[in-house]
Amino acid sequence: MRALWLNRAMSSSHAAHAAPPKRTRSRTRTRTRTVVGLAVLGLLMVVVAATAWVGIRVLQAKDALEAAVPLASTIKDQVIAGDSDAAGRTAAELADYAQTASSRTSDPVWRTFELLPFLGPNLQVVRELAAVVDDVAQNAVTPLAELAGSFDLTDLKPVDGSIALQPLLDAQAPVAKAHDALARATTNVDAIETGQVLEVVRSAVTRLQTVTVETAGTLDGLNRAVTLLPAMLGANAPRDYILLFQNPAELRSSGGIPGALALLHTDQGAIELTQQATSTSFKQYQAPVLPLSDEIRSIFGDVTGEFMHDVTMTPDFAQTGALAREMWRLEFGVEANGVLSVDPVALSYLLDATGPITLATGDELNAGNAVQLLLRDVYARYEEPAQQDAFFAAAAGAVFDAVKSGRADPTKLITALARAGAENRVLVWNADEAEQAVLAGITLSDGRPxxxxxxxxxxxxxxxxxxxxxxxxxxxxxxxxxxxxxxxxxxxxxxxxxxxxxxxxxxxxxxxxxxxxxxxxxxxxxxxxxxxxxxxxxxxxxxxxxxxxxxxxxxxxxxxxxxxxxxxxxxxxxxxxxxxxxxxxxxxxxxxxxxxxxxxxxxxxxxxx
Structure with a gap:
């Protein structure tokens, strides 16, 4: 009996001591569920907050980008209109919008959401777009707007036959900085992947691609101009350039025969025509004045290097320039620094900037009648080729004098030269290889396509x-x-x-x-x-x-x-x-x-x- 009682007592004691652990595990599980629930709730709140954060920033970035884009065109119009103060204010506004868009899309939360399927690629593209716009605003628009505030097109207007070089030299650094920024922007926009994004985002990328390519092309031309013009205008040493006036009445690959020629001398911005000639001033050489490749001889013949009026047979104006330069040296003993070329249509464009000109013959030369007078009427009036070429040379010289005297409207003059250059009616070749490299690949150099x-x-x-x-x-x-x-x-x-x-x-x-x-x-x-x-x-x-x-x-x-x-x-x-x-x-x-x-x-x- 005693043993039985002891067993029961021990069992009761064991039961009494075992009960508390059951309640402890229950409380532990409850606490665990509470902690997990709170963690999930906290995580959910974080996700909701982050989503709201990103959503708000998306709207802010969208508003900023949409406000920034039209300002670029506004700045261009203000610069063209000569309102540099307004252009500076607009540029500052554009920079603020661009910086806002960039900052709203570059925080860690935004970058984390870029990992999400569907939404992520769209957020990534928006961030990349904002970064490009900010780069352009800070490193292209801002320096150009600052330049516009200190630079006026009238600064380039010749005074007493001389062009001020300092404005061109001052423009070199900011234009080069802006050029690099646009080139970088073009590369960065082209690299944006749009295969998995919404159409509205893809359209924004396409629009920015178009804008950057067009603007980069314009700025590329401006950068080449401010880089090359001071040297060609004699900033470092006097220069001599041969002017070819191509006559499309007789076609040649680059335009026409060089019926009239002149020697242009530059020194510290001063420009003058020091000598004029015609193609008949040059004899027929017994062999090409410079070696011609077998390919050129095969296609165009040796005459390309034997007659002045045939040097433009080749489509490579660099070779044309070298041949004309050597013929001028052989005939007149002057080794020019390069060769320039224009045609009567280009002259008509320049006349739109200078206004009508009265020639020594009493003829009025204007934008409307230049081609007719120079390429048709002159042949009805003069039977001798030498007289025809002399009239053409005199007319070209008169247009040059009008430009040199400062009669031309600067804006119209730049527009005329740009149009003529785009149509391959103005060509440039520099004997200096480094300077010629600045022109590589553009229409002014007129090489093979x-x-x-x-x-x-x-x-x-x-x-x-x-x-x-x-x-x-x-x-x-x-x-x-x-x-x-x-x-x-x-x-x-x-x-x-x-x-x-x-x-x-x-x-x-x-x-x-x-x-x-x-x-x-x-x-x-x-x-x-x-x-x-x-x-x-x-x-x-x-x-x-x-x-x-x-x-x-x-x-x-x-x-x-x-x-x-x-x-x-x-x-x-x-x-x-x-x-x-x-x-x-x-x-x-x-x-x-x-x-x-x-x-x-x-x-x-x-x-x-």
């Missing part, structure tokens, strides 16, 4: 083979079209350039037109007909597939010029006759970019279809 990843650029160059002035009467009309198709299994594209030439001279051209226009049947071309040598340039990596004339394969001259495949053919057209040439090439790999054509600048420009 340069392609890039986005655009394949082709070339079409015309040289007159009649030896007469048929083109001055606009009796050679040209239309062009370019395209590509992909039909091969290897997806290699085929390219085609179609050129339609039409001679619109009257049927009685042989008797109705004077001999200086028709050539009188010289150079082996029937009287009244016109002969044009057409050279089409593909891009360097293309395979030449030849050409057809009116859909029929015809003989042509295949060649290579500095790795460019070239097809050349001479075309004779009788009055009223028209012909269609189709040049073809095969590309090495698929290409989805744009196509462009650079061609000889005719008197009347045309659009390539």
């Amino acid at each position: 340069l392609s890039d990843d986005q655009t394949n650029r082709f070339g079409l160059y015309l040289n007159d083979g009649t030896g007469v002035k048929m083109d001055l009467y606009l009796y050679l009309n040209m239309t062009t079209a370019i395209g590509q198709q992909t039909c091969r299994e290897d997806r290699r594209p085929q390219y085609a350039l179609e050129v339609t030439l039409t001679k619109t001279a009257p049927s009685d051209a042989t008797t109705a037109l004077p001999g200086y226009v028709t050539g009188g049947g010289s150079f082996g071309v029937p009287l009244g007909s016109i002969k044009t040598v057409v050279s089409a340039y593909g891009t360097p990596e293309l395979q030449n597939l030849g050409l057809t004339r009116d859909s029929v394969e015809v003989p042509y001259h295949p060649a290579t010029d500095a790795t460019y495949p070239v097809s050349t053919i001479a075309i004779e057209l009788a009055p009223g006759e028209s012909t269609v040439l189709r040049f073809a090439w095969l590309g090495p790999e698929p290409f989805a970019g744009d196509l462009e054509l650079r061609s000889t600048p005719l008197i009347a420009l045309h659009e390539t279809t």
Whole structure:
């Protein structure tokens, strides 16, 4: 009995001691659930707060970016209008908006949300957009606005034949800084991935890409100008430049024959014409004055380096400049620092800036009649080529004097030069390689057409083979079209350039037109007909597939010029006759970019279809 009692007592005692742990575990579990619940609630509150934080910042960044973008155009308009004070205030406002957008999109919370699916890529792109806009505002717009506050276009207006160089020198640093910022912005915008974002975000990226590319291109030209102009204007030492006045009455690859020439002397901003000449001032040299490549000789002949009026046969103005410089040295003993070129159409643009000019002959030369007077009327008035060239030289000299005297409106003058440059009517070559490198790849240097990843650029160059002035009467009309198709299994594209030439001279051209226009049947071309040598340039990596004339394969001259495949053919057209040439090439790999054509600048420009 005692043993039984002890067992029960021990069991009761054990039970009494075991009960408290059950209540402890219960309380522990309760506390754990409470802690977890609070943690979840806290995390939820953090997420909600962070989401609200990001949402608010998205709206703030959106408002700031939308306010900033229109201000860029406003600043441009204010600078053009000469209101530098307003431009400075607008630039400061733009910088504030851009900085706000950048700061709202760069905190750790925002960056964390970028890890989320769907939402994250959109937030990342917005942040990258804001960073680009802020960079442009701080490092491009602000320095340019500050420059506008201390710089006026009238500062570049010649006074007593001299241009002040200090404003150009002062502009070099801020323009270079802005140029670098725009170039960086263009690269950064192109690198933004938009494959997984909303259309509204993608559209914003596309818009910024367009703006940065266009602005960077403009600023690139400005940077080259302020870098190069002081040296060319004699800031460091006196300079001499040969001026070629190309006459498109007789076509050449870069425009026309150099009928009139002049020597331009610069020293510390002072500019003067020290000598004038015509193409007849230069003899025919027995051999090219400088070595010509076998390729150039094959396509254009030795005459390119033997006659002054043929130095523009090549589309490479650097070679044209070197040849003209050497001929001038041989004839006059002066080794120029470079060569400049303009044509009558460019002169007409300049006359819009200077206003009408009265020539020594009593003729009024203005923007409306310059081309007609210089390329048609002068030939009806003077029968001797020397007289025609002298009139042309006098007219060009008068325009130069008007610009030099400060008569030209600075804004209109810059607009005129920009337009002429874009149309390849103003060309520049510097003998100094470092200075010439500043012009590399732009229309002023007029080299062979340069392609890039986005655009394949082709070339079409015309040289007159009649030896007469048929083109001055606009009796050679040209239309062009370019395209590509992909039909091969290897997806290699085929390219085609179609050129339609039409001679619109009257049927009685042989008797109705004077001999200086028709050539009188010289150079082996029937009287009244016109002969044009057409050279089409593909891009360097293309395979030449030849050409057809009116859909029929015809003989042509295949060649290579500095790795460019070239097809050349001479075309004779009788009055009223028209012909269609189709040049073809095969590309090495698929290409989805744009196509462009650079061609000889005719008197009347045309659009390539």
